Amino acid sequence: MATSAKLGHNVTGVQMSPKDTKSLLEAVNEIHPDVPGDSKGMMLERTNRAEEAERIGSVPVPGSAKGMLKSTFDMALGKSPELLVDKLGERLAFERSGVRLYDAMIAKAKALETAESDLVQVLQHIRDEEFEHMNMVADAIETLGADPTAQTPCADIVGVKSMGVMQVLTDPRTNISQGINALLTLELEDNAAWELLIELADAGGHPHIAKGFHKAKEQEDDHLIKIKTLLRRDLISQIK
Numbered sequence: 633m634a635t636s637a638k639l640g641h642n643v644t645g646v647q648m649s650p651k652d653t654k655s656l657l658e659a660v661n662e663i664h665p666d667v668p669g670d671s672k673g674m675m676l677e678r679t680n681r682a683e684e685a686e687r688i689g690s691v692p693v694p695g696s697a698k699g700m701l702k703s704t705f706d707m708a709l710g711k712s713p714e715l716l717v718d719k720l721g722e723r724l725a726f727e728r729s730g731v732r733l734y735d736a737m738i739a740k741a742k743a744l745e746t747a748e749s750d751l752v753q754v755l756q757h758i759r760d761e762e763f764e765h766m767n768m769v770a771d772a773i774e775t776l777g778a779d780p781t782a783q784t785p786c787a788d789i790v791g792v793k794s795m796g797v798m799q800v801l802t803d804p805r806t807n808i809s810q811g812i813n814a815l816l817t818l819e820l821e822d823n824a825a826w827e828l829l830i831e832l833a834d835a836g837g838h839p840h841i842a843k844g845f846h847k848a849k850e851q852e853d854d855h856l857i858k859i860k861t862l863l864r865r866d867l868i869s870q871i872k
């Protein structure tokens with residue numbers, strides 16, 4: 633298993649060259665940016681843009697006549713179904729990319745794990761449950777009469793958010809603990825998101841959907857424990 637840290641020729645820190653550090657600090661005081669503005673201006677500009685901007689997409693109206701009827705029926709029963717559909721769309725996108733992220737980690741683990749390690753087995757188990765969750769969410773979306781293939785606004789955002797995690801996992805140079813650490817980011821969110829989704833389904837008047845999601849939440853609790861344990865085990869075993 634590749635070790636997490638190794639001493640080497642790293643010259644990024646200022647301690648590598650005290651003489652250059654001095655001239656660098658002098659330059660900071662002497663040379664000013666040649667473009668106008670500062671961080672306050674940037675904040676003001678961001679605030680202005682946020683006030684003017686359009687939304688990130690929309691939740692589509694149900695495409696099928698069957699869906700339309702079901703949606704009307706559920707709207708009568710539930711509250712703000714578009715909010716729940718948006719968050720279900722987010723969960724679907726997240727679980728789907730979760731499967732792909734675990735696949736990337738499994739490929740890495742196959743290359744780097746030691747013979748006695750159960751790492752690939754544990755990762756495969758979690759990966760299969762993420763796939764299960766994806767299908768569970770798709771079913772719930774259909775129950776509401778919505779289209780599980782549609783990209784909702786929150787689904788779009790969650791895809792953007794996981795880009796960094798994907799980059800870490802598919803970088804062939806990252807080692808086991810660096811990859812697991814990226815998965816920890818994923819699982820911390822996964823856990824909190826299922827907890828919230830259950831509350832939202834309940835609050836929206838869909839207790840049957842909320843009830844079905846408890847199984848996923850329990851499995852997510854287990855994912856979090858497993859990933860934290862793998863990370864701890866990998867790093868502590870390297871302290872000799």
Ligand SMILES: [Fe+2]
Nearest residue numbers: 727762765822
């Ligand atoms: Fe998940």
Ligand SMILES: [Fe+2]
Nearest residue numbers: 819822852855
């Ligand atoms: Fe998970």
